[in-house]
Amino acid sequence: MIRYGVIGTNFITDWFVEAGQTTKDFKLTAVYSRTEERAKEFAQKHGAEHTFTQLEDMAASHEIDAVYIASPTALHAEQAILCMQHGKHVLCEKPIASHDQEVTDMIKTAEKQGIVLMEAVKNTALPNFKHLRHAIEKIAPIRRIVTNFCQYSSRYDAYKEGTVLNAFKPELSNGSLMDIGLYCLYPIVDLFGEPENVQATGVLLESGVDGEGTVVLSYPEMEGIAMYSKITNSRLPSEIQGENGSIVIDHIQTLSDMRVYYRDGSEEVLGESQTKPVMSYEIDAFHQKIKGESTDEMVNTLSTSLTTSHVMTEARDQLGVRFPADRSRK
Structure with a gap:
């Protein structure tokens, strides 16, 4: 145990x-x-x-x-x-x-x-993320990935009434990018690696954190676009676009409904039924690392975490979001 x-x-x-x-x-x-x-x-x-x-x-x-x-x-x-x-x-x-x-x-x-x-x-530890990774080869070369996760925060109404709860406090290193934005950026980095360039735009709230934003990651032959928000809702799916088709992902945070639409007009449903509690998959992956067990793909590697943090730190700098924790940056 x-x-x-x-x-x-x-x-x-x-x-x-x-x-x-x-x-x-x-x-x-x-x-x-x-x-x-x-x-x-x-x-x-x-x-x-x-x-x-x-x-x-x-x-x-x-x-x-x-x-x-x-x-x-x-x-x-x-x-x-x-x-x-x-x-x-x-x-x-x-x-x-x-x-x-x-x-x-x-x-x-x-x-x-x-x-x-x-x-x-959570989302990159799910079984369906492996299905997504393998499916990319079917529509390659990839030219664009667009990830979207916009969910109106249950704490935003209190914020608008003058009560700043933890989700919108810079002293806790919070905000839209740090919360929902990561679900959009982490899969892009996991699948395509470190970008050549990062461009970020967004809406800053009076508390000093971002309410919503868009980050564009530039790669040699493709681009990644992450759209996220804690002050609006969206029903738009996420999509990976290749020269031979596209993959539409209904919810990037759960990967619950994924379909390949090939250029010849045919379609394919991706993935499997993920019936276990969503966090159980990341726990299993963590246990495999501790026990030194081999896996088909390394889940949530430190390299991916560091590169994603590079991207998020650069994005915050461009947005003007500063945390007290940034005082320790060299």
Whole structure:
């Protein structure tokens, strides 16, 4: 069994634990929270034996093998590095850090300690992402990929009424790009690698974060376009365009409905039924890395995480979105 400690006791951590309990080798052992009351409440709900209110105590504990981090993004790097320095494997919720320098420091620590660090990006860990990767060859050469995820935030109404909740706080390294935008950018980088150029536009909110935006990634023979928003909705699908056809993806965040439309007029339905809890796939991939098991494709590699962070950091610079965490950038 892989014994977990969790950092964060919000609904995302609830989903994570519930998904983990459907996989093999998962055991929730410890819970960290700033308050003992909340830690005990979450631990009792999910059957964890140990609670901590000091993070270093949990990181040093011999009762856990791995840590899942679901705290605000601004805390990810510091918390992950602390846990890794104590020899704990780390599965860190997306985005893995506030900026690319933090990601570099996290990777260096993982390599030095000889442990596993992985970013918890859901859509690229799904089985249907492998189907998508293989299908690209059928319509190549690829000339354009457009990813779209625009979802009006349930917290935006409060924002407009004057209450700035966590989703729109720069001090927590939040905003549209850092949340929804990653679901659009990460698959592009995973499939096509590092771009030659990044161009970003968007709408800034008074709190200092972006409400929506578009990032264009330029490659030698194609372009990637990521459109995302937390202040509007969209029903537009995502699409990969090749000279021999196109792949239409209904929801880039779940890859639940994908179809190939060939240039000769024929069609093909892609993928399989993804019946397990969505987060269980990333947990399985994390466990395979810890156990050193080979996989058909490496899921959510550190190289992809670092390149995506490069893109997002450059995009934020162009948009004028600055976080307190950026003070640590060299």
